[in-house]
Amino acid sequence: MSTTWHVLGAGSLGTLWATRLARAGVPVRLIVRDEQRLQAYRAAGGLTLVEHGEAKTYDIPGETADSSEPINRLLVACKAYDAVQAVARLAPRLAPGAELILLQNGLGSQDAVAAQVSQARCISASSTEGAFRDGDWRVVFAGHGYTWLGDAGHPVAPIWLEDLAAAGIPHEWSTDILTRLWRKLALNCAINPLTVLHDCRNGGLQQHHCEVATLCAELTELLERCGQPAAAEDLQQEVERVIQATAANYSSMYQDVANQRRTEISYLLGYVCKVAARHQLNLPHLNQLKARLTAHLHSLGLPSD
Ligand code: NAP
Numbered sequence: 001m002s003t004t005w006h007v008l009g010a011g012s013l014g015t016l017w018a019t020r021l022a023r024a025g026v027p028v029r030l031i032v033r034d035e036q037r038l039q040a041y042r043a044a045g046g047l048t049l050v051e052h053g054e055a056k057t058y059d060i061p062g063e064t065a066d067s068s069e070p071i072n073r074l075l076v077a078c079k080a081y082d083a084v085q086a087v088a089r090l091a092p093r094l095a096p097g098a099e100l101i102l103l104q105n106g107l108g109s110q111d112a113v114a115a116q117v118s119q120a121r122c123i124s125a126s127s128t129e130g131a132f133r134d135g136d137w138r139v140v141f142a143g144h145g146y147t148w149l150g151d152a153g154h155p156v157a158p159i160w161l162e163d164l165a166a167a168g169i170p171h172e173w174s175t176d177i178l179t180r181l182w183r184k185l186a187l188n189c190a191i192n193p194l195t196v197l198h199d200c201r202n203g204g205l206q207q208h209h210c211e212v213a214t215l216c217a218e219l220t221e222l223l224e225r226c227g228q229p230a231a232a233e234d235l236q237q238e239v240e241r242v243i244q245a246t247a248a249n250y251s252s253m254y255q256d257v258a259n260q261r262r263t264e265i266s267y268l269l270g271y272v273c274k275v276a277a278r279h280q281l282n283l284p285h286l287n288q289l290k291a292r293l294t295a296h297l298h299s300l301g302l303p304s305d
Pocket residue numbers: 008009010011012013014031032033034037077078079080082085086103104105127128129130131132133264
């Protein structure tokens with residue numbers, strides 16, 4: 001019998017992983033926020049994944065953090081700002097040698113979680129898969145992509161990658177996961193805040209070429225100072241390529257703001273500005289961008305942390 005996957009968070013990515021693992025016959029248990037959410041989940045009869053326009057429901061057993069079963073493998077699929085608190089509630093249930101897979105975007109939350117559960121192995125993930133919720137307990141698989149997984153401290157791949165292969169989750173073990181996370185973070189900082197402030201799709205940034213170039217220059221300087229030269233390589237060219245290739249899309253931050261949802265700013269632009277300050281690097285345009293974004297979020301009544 002293979003090890004059970006506990007999936008924390010029944011949102012977009014949590015559902016995308018839980019349903020595909022369950023479909024492959026891998027044991028999965030879903031951890032929801034509280035007793036009330038558990039009752040609602042049970043009443044819904046499971047998690048529904050909509051793929052190629054077809055909806056299928058998977059009756060995955062649910063529980064709350066208060067359940068007593070030990071956890072050996074935990075997929076942390078909540079937002080970055082919820083991760084530390086959510087994992088803290090589960091820490092007493094982690095078995096010796098437990099493994100956590102952290103799906104959070106940006107940087108900062110991974111280290112904060114790892115500091116809390118020193119007995120566990122924490123594996124970071126960077127994913128280009130896309131999904132969104134179109135109802136409670138119901139997720140649409142919107143964009144096929146890839147997930148890179150890695151552990152900056154231990155280069156050896158875990159055996160449970162077999163489960164991902166069986167579940168048809170495209171993935172690769174990465175020995176340079178930090179480079180990938182930093183690169184994605186830099187791309188995000190050069191694109192997402194500007195789409196919010198200019199109220200445009202990614203392609204709209206083609207009209208703001210100079211602003212994008214200035215941010216890329218500062219991000220490159222920061223990456224090099226942080227010992228991430230590979231993540232800095234040709235950053236501006238890649239940002240321009242992404243803007244072109246995703247011209248019709250709204251960025252994730254744009255969508256969060258448009259839907260009056262809290263953003264992950266603290267783990268994206270906020271993290272970058274914090275690290276720059278720690279290195280005593282003066283990056284005026286990134287700091288100004290953060291100030292403008294913070295003011296904009298406040299004007300909409302949204303939190304800026
Ligand atoms: P999401 O749809 O908002 O889902 C987060 C889920 O976590 C929600 O169901 C929420 O519960 C649950 N949660 C929060 N605190 C919890 C707790 N203490 N106990 C149990 N459940 C808890 O978020 P998402 O879009 O899947 O994003 C997750 C992470 O993946 C983010 O960092 C995001 O940036 C990243 N990511 C997402 C995508 C994507 O396409 N969606 C792609 C790449 C990366 P409630 O339902 O009760 O609120």
